[in-house]
Amino acid sequence: MSSARVVVTGGAGFVGTAVVRELVGRGENVTVVDSFRPDVHRDGDAARRRLETLGARVVEADVRDGTALVPLLRNTSVVVHLAAKVGLGVDLDDMEDYVSSNDLGTAVVLRAAARHDVPRVVQASSMVVYGEGRYTCSEHRVVPPGPRGIEDLRRGVFEPPCPVCGRVLEPGLVTEDSPLDPRNTYAATKVAQEYLASTWSRESGGAAVSLRLHNVYGAGMPRSTPYAGVAALFVSRLEAGLPPRVFEDGGQRRDFVHVDDVARAFAAAAEADTEAHRAINVGSGRVTTVGDMALALADHRGGPSPVVTGEFRLGDVRHITASSDRAAAELGWRARIPLTEGISSL
Numbered sequence: 001m002s003s004a005r006v007v008v009t010g011g012a013g014f015v016g017t018a019v020v021r022e023l024v025g026r027g028e029n030v031t032v033v034d035s036f037r038p039d040v041h042r043d044g045d046a047a048r049r050r051l052e053t054l055g056a057r058v059v060e061a062d063v064r065d066g067t068a069l070v071p072l073l074r075n076t077s078v079v080v081h082l083a084a085k086v087g088l089g090v091d092l093d094d095m096e097d098y099v100s101s102n103d104l105g106t107a108v109v110l111r112a113a114a115r116h117d118v119p120r121v122v123q124a125s126s127m128v129v130y131g132e133g134r135y136t137c138s139e140h141r142v143v144p145p146g147p148r149g150i151e152d153l154r155r156g157v158f159e160p161p162c163p164v165c166g167r168v169l170e171p172g173l174v175t176e177d178s179p180l181d182p183r184n185t186y187a188a189t190k191v192a193q194e195y196l197a198s199t200w201s202r203e204s205g206g207a208a209v210s211l212r213l214h215n216v217y218g219a220g221m222p223r224s225t226p227y228a229g230v231a232a233l234f235v236s237r238l239e240a241g242l243p244p245r246v247f248e249d250g251g252q253r254r255d256f257v258h259v260d261d262v263a264r265a266f267a268a269a270a271e272a273d274t275e276a277h278r279a280i281n282v283g284s285g286r287v288t289t290v291g292d293m294a295l296a297l298a299d300h301r302g303g304p305s306p307v308v309t310g311e312f313r314l315g316d317v318r319h320i321t322a323s324s325d326r327a328a329a330e331l332g333w334r335a336r337i338p339l340t341e342g343i344s345s346l
Contacts, residue, residue, distance in 0.1 A: 005029045006270060007076050009063050009109060010083030011056065012036060012047040014221050015124065015213070015262060019080060022263035023270070024055045033072060034083065035062040063105040070112045078270045081109050081123040084193075087186055095185050102189035103196065110200040118206060122269040123197055125210040125279065126190045127174075131181030133253070133320040135169035137162040144179060145169060145318075153312045158248045160318055171253055171319035176212070176279050176326055183315055198277035207276065209269040211262075214283035214322050218259030219345045230290050231256065234297050234306075235346055243304035250291025250308045253319040255283035258337040258345075268331040283322030284335040293339075300343050 006023055010016045011032030023030050032051050036044035051058050061068040063083045073079065085094075085101035106123070113121055137143050145160035152158075159168050182188040197208040217231040234244035265282045294306035327333045 005031070005076050006078045006080060007031045007033060007073055008056075008080045008082065009033045010081070012041060012044070012051060012058075013082060015216060015259060016082045017047075017050060017054075017220065018218070018259045018263035019082065019266045020051055020056050021054050022260075022267045023080075026267060030056040031072065032056045032058045033061050033063060033069065034058070036060055063109050064100065066108045066112060069108060070115055073112045073116045073118055076113075076116060076118050078120045078122065079109060079113050079118055080266055080270060081106065081121060083109075084124065084189075085186075092185070098185045098189050102186075103192045106193045106196050110196060113206065114200060114204045117204075120207045120209075120270065121197060121200065122209045122211065122266055123193060125194055125212045126187070127212055127214045127255075127281075127283075127320050127322065128184070128187035129180050129182055129191050129194070129212060130174050130178055130320060131183045131187070132160060132317045134172045134174045134178055135160065135319075136172060137165065137167055137169055139167065140164045143169065144181070147183070147315070148318065150314055153314070156249070156310060158251070158312070158318060171321070173321055173323035174281070175323045176281055183317070194277075194279060201277040207274055208278070209272070209274060210277070210279045211265055211269060211282045212279060212322075213262060214255040214257050214281070214320070216259050216262050217256055217346070218342060221259065221346075230254075231293060231297070231346070234294050238297060238301045238303040241303070244294040244298060244306040245311075246291050246294050246306050246308045247311045247313065247316070248290075248318075249310065250289060250294065250306070252290040252316075253287050253321050254290060254293070255286065255321040256288050256293060256339060256342070257282060257284040257335055258342040261335040261337050264336075265327060265331065265333050268327075268333040272331050274330055278326075278330065280327050280330065281322040281324050282327060282333075283324045284339070285322070285324050286339065287321045288339060296339065296343055297346070
């Protein structure tokens with residue numbers, strides 16, 4: 001993909017800015033399309049200046065506006081589609097906005113890509129498509145855990161039981177062929193985005209890659225939204241001189257992957273020679289508990305020790321960690337930045 005013309009939707013966001021920096025650094029001709037919606041960008045002018053300083057062309061437009069979008073994709077080699085409404089999607093009042101922003105937006109992008117015979121689309125999916133991660137029972141092997149019951153959570157029983165025998169399950173690494181189990185509106189829209197990309201690929205002959213991002217962290221991550229993840233919430237508490245508040249018992253397993261590694265994954269997917277539609281995990285390959293992340297951040301910043309509260313959010317998953325073997329095999333990508341180094345960049 002030497003000096004290709006790449007259009008990045010949602011390029012002014014946390015992940016988007018890192019992706020644009022990586023692509024420009026590889027010599028690509030990058031156009032960013034972003035709506036700069038005020039509920040996402042507190043200072044849209046500053047975000048625009050950052051992108052222009054990196055060397056990208058910046059166009060303010062909503063991806064749902066096909067009239068504006070279609071001309072922008074002319075002579076494009078790759079579309080990197082990041083534009084989305086992010087968060088947990090737990091409030092049904094937001095359901096229409098999630099579906100419109102994420103699924104209608106994706107449909108318009110893909111139609112525009114087909115209009116100009118764009119050969120490759122790389123889009124951001126998420127680990128949330130899985131619901132809970134992969135679990136095994138000592139007797140019943142791999143089993144899908146059901147939603148955790150509120151009475152168990154109130155009693156401090158956080159590990160999901162085997163749905164057959166009730167034994168405590170052993171968490172493992174989730175692979176791309178695991179069943180999808182979206183548990184909120186945001187997750188449902190990410191699943192729909194993947195199906196739309198698969199349909200586009202089959203009908204247009206183009207190649208599509210849906211990168212299922214795990215817990216992305218790094219400099220510039222948003223501080224006040226659920227999508228920011230626990231790392232951002234912990235940092236916000238520490239900057240205020242307060243201890244990080246750890247829900248449940250802190251034993252929740254996550255895969256924290258640095259945003260610069262994620263940016264390299266998008267660039268690798270844009271340059272790859274995969275065919276049809278491929279869903280690919282993007283994780284660090286290292287398992288870290290939420291409690292360990294809180295402690296590492298507190299130690300690094302010299303702040304107060306984390307407080308384990310026992311609180312919980314109904315619908316939160318207990319364990320979700322990734323196998324990124326497919327990314328290594330098909331994209332030649334592996335995460336490079338260890339957690340200790342990544343934390344120092346926050």
